[in-house]
Amino acid sequence: MRLKASVFASFCLIIELLGIALYLRGFFPVPVKSSLSSKSKLSDQPAEPLAGSGPNSTQLPPPLFKRVVIMLIDALREDFVFGPNGKRFMPFTRQIVEEGSSHGFIAKARAPTVTMPRIKALTTGSIPGFIDVVMNLNSPALLEDNLIRQAKDAGKRIVFYGDDTWVRLFPRLFAEHDGTTSFFVSDYTEVDNNVTRHLDSTLKRADWDVLILHYLGLDHIGHISGPHSALIGPKLLEMDDIIKKIHTSLTARVAPSPCPVPESEDAPPDLLVLCSDHGMSETGSHGGSSEPEVSTPLVLISLAFPRKGGAFQPSTVEQVDLAPTLALALALPIPRNSVGRLLPAVVEQAPLREQLRLLHLNGHQLSSLLRDSNPTYQRQDGYELFRVAEKAHGNWMKLYLEGNTSEVLGNLGRKVLKQYLEALQSMSLALSKQLGRYDMYSMIVGMGLILEVLALLLLAMPEALGGAACVDVPLAPACLSLPFCLLGLLACSTHVLMCTSAEANCYFCSLPWPLAFSALLFVAALLCSLAAMAGKRFSLAGDPRPKVSAPGPVGRLQAGKAARDELAMLSVSGHGDIRPTGAHPHAIEAHSDLHPSHLCHICSVAGGNIAETAGSSFLAQTRSQVPGDSSLDWTLSELDILLLTGTVGQTLSLGASSFIEEEHQTWYFLLNTLCLAVFQDVCRKYFKERRALDEEREESSLLPSTTDGDPLQPSFSPATELGVSLGAEKWLALTTPLLTLVCCRLLRSLNQTGVQWAHLPDLGHWLNNGDHKVFLSVLAVFSLLLIFLLVQRHCSLVSTIALALGLLGIYSYRAAVGSVLFPWQHTSRSISKGTGEARFVYVFVLGILFTGVKDLLCSQVTAAGGGGHLRSRGLWEVYSGMVLLVALLLRPHNLPTLACCLLLQTLMVQFVWERLRYDAAQITIMHYWFGQAFFYFQGNSNNIATVDISVGFVGLESYVEVPAVILTAFCTYAGPVLWACHLMCYLSSERDRAAGALSHGCYCLAVLRSVPAALYVALTTALRYHLFIWSVFSPKLLYEATHVLIAAAACLIFTAVDHDHACSL
Amino acid sequence: MWDVEIRGMTSAHAIIAASIFMATVIPVVLVDNFSVYGTHLVWLYSVACSVAVVNIAVFWLLGISPPTKKNTLNYKLSRLIRSCVYFVLSCLFFHAVVVLYGAPLIESALETFSLAVLLSTLTTLRCLCILGPNVQAWIRVFSRDGAMSVWDTSLQITSSCSIVGAWFGAFPIPLDWDRPWQVWPISCSLGATGGFLTGLLAAPLWIRWHRKQLTYKLK
């Protein structure tokens, strides 16, 4: 199959998009949620199952405990209590666990073992879904039904001391709190003293019902020096002392009283819960799912439990079991999304009727959650078991209410109990299986697709960047080959095996089987054609290539125009052969139709082999297979090296979480270096190589492309357009990169983003401060004027007028919203939503876009003659429509960003890109870099919180989902979109560009987007248990996915605009 | 002829490298609480001064500087003044470039300027020593294939290594490791110094390696 490079690139991006969608679906499993979003209420509780309607049947049993102290020691590993360390460092706790009235368990936490999600698990009993956490980064308050809110609603007073994550999760729920920040990891004494200092006074008081203590010191010690550090022992001893203190205080209330029996009848005893959010690994970190990280101790101490003796062996439970247990023990409703089950040991001292009642409540809650989350809930074992147990419970109740007290009743009751426990276990297991786990199968299939596409794109590079810009994809022959049949069979059987296995619970399996099979077959076909392409490339590489026999390097191909600049150098080439310079232009002429543009300048080595990066050597190697390009050595210009290493290095930097948080720094840094490199090129052109300049003048008369005098072509030549002389042009060319640098520096201080320096004051805040409204207004007016001047140059008259009106409308919209001052406006005018003004602008945006599209369509029809002119005008009008929309959506202090963007584009085109004759690939990379930098100049970051959601309301009375999402996405990605759009205008309008330029640009854009996306997907798979997977890596994954979507759309438009779809054989 | 020149250059480079080492060690004795991180500016200026002094001394003694046509005191004085002006200009230039790269404008201006001084010492000062205050010669040396002697090549290599070193030195700054060497401008000046030392080491080796390919135009 022979495809145009742009078509090929669009196909690749669309396939990649599908792969990413599948990957994301596996990476973010849909969370289990109850269909009712509200929280459980006491009145909703089911009645006891019994035949008649007995008295008190809908009431909850009385609470088992009066007050509860929850002591959470961050990163307390199970063996710190139950292992040999516990014996040495926590003697009191160990003694209580082994001999006292207590229950000890090993509670298993789920990955990711990070504090915040684990606190959520402990209090809601659910396993928070990954997508939940990412989406809730904006509002840190826990909105889900949880134990704390239930306790508060039941009128209990809750006191909290410790990690301030709790205070952020549960705002206004604590009667009293003192949060300590865990920011300074090096501090492990002060954080705990801040908690303990309140303890004595609080324990003496009686005005609280729930006391929560969260100790961070142990976690910090773990991070500093690991679980075997000498600091651990003293810290555990300190914790042990605190447990002793609390225990003494709780039991003292009961013990000294002369007749404890009647009082404990009235008021149930207190409960002390010792638990931990997660453990720590052998290196002291946490986040993953290794055994020491997920095993935490859970110790419940209360006088209500019987003393025990003999050997003690803690049983294993789930961390989420604590929430329903505590809820039931305190006579609170179970949080709605809890997947935990009651710990039967805790209630075993209660009367049998109450035990059954509690188990029934738990079972009811789990079964309704199962019904909501699982479409095939009736086929689940647990659900069936629960129905049976409920029926048996009803029978038992009937006997019980009849006053039967025989042995039979007891035996029957214990049987019902056992049935309930089995049902609970089964349902809980079924539910937690759906949660908090990566769907690795879908992820791997998606990732395979993405990586294959990347390999395909890279393998096609020599062909796609060649003169014809056509790619030969051997898809059809691959489909007929034997390996394809084998691979397809293998893939399908694997699929069947995966999906029929017991724990199959993945998205890809839930797809209809024909769809899944065809996807797998497509993957196999792609793999085969990939292998065929690779085989072709590398067998060619193995062949002894026919060396160019010409004695001089005349035959050695020079890549188009690069050669002219290199001429001076080559004439003293290191091989000692002096080139007859007169022959040179002919060489260009002869070959320029074959290879007009290249990613890398091809030239023979003159002196030094510049150290070749992996990427460049790959390129050089693949490039050398292109027929005709058989030069012996390869070097790249400094700019090429920078572009390649920058792209590769930036991708690799995403492996570090800090570089993701501060990605804008990387782009600013690269962009600055790029400007300096361009500056160097400009200097070299105008200062050093005078000789080459003279050659060029001679040469230009020989090149046919510059001699055409089509008057309809839009003129991009600065000398004619701006009326500047050649000398002035030189100085303008020299100042353009410097001006770019200054602009970038100013824009950079407009919006501080990232994490580390986000708090620093920036110009944006200063302008948005109400006192500086005048400055903001002046700046906005100036920016809008500049935008008008820069955009109207290539527009038709109608569009120009529409543009002017639209820009006026934008200003009046901003004035109506109240962010800028309107000159003729009374101060008393109230601030409106500006819906009318915004709609006024939308009309012009649509009008300009419509005109542009109409011109484009006309140009398609009349391909010959004035088609080119119409097309470039149409493209420019589409572009200006987008500029107008962006100007409306961007916040007013960001208007200078847009103006700068347009200014830089104009200057760069006029004085640098056109003059220095960069090829399409270089231009594309530069556009991409600029686009990325402007993404961050706008104030974006890799954190979901910086997305400006208010954009979705511009011109709308209320929230309408589809336009709001589209507008928000468009505004967020305004920078990359505008630069991609400009790239299209530039490549298609330039006069002496070869026909393939647009295809080359499209292909390069696809490669530039695929490389980071594919590598990042691989990276997140590898780092899925990283400590920051939720806070840093997942939001970035969503950003990358959206960016691929935008790039795919851009590529499709490129392909549609590209005139010659046909790819002649 | 070749070997003599390379050997001379190697020893000159060794002396300069040793001076950087001494500039790091000697202040430990002289200055209280001296450390490369803690009192970074002291270290920076100590290195800059020693490199400057040693460079001037070495090139004065070796007589690398281009032969002056006029030997009058006046001419020498004007050359000296021009050199000083160029040096200050280059400091300002580097300062501007570093600010454009994102260094704070006002807040840590002294640190930024110190880095600019160090960079100028490692690059411009050597140019001034070897080529004299002659912009045409500078442009010639720093354009492709403009080197006319081993010293020119050495100058190209050490200067670009210093600047690339400083460039790479900026990489660790965004990392959230809270290490003492991440403080501005420590990593950059360490990078620049490291790059300079690498350049000093690499230049003789590179020239020796490529001695066959190198053909310098005769003056």
Ligand SMILES: [Zn+2]
């Ligand atoms: Zn923790």
Ligand SMILES: [Zn+2]
């Ligand atoms: Zn931690």
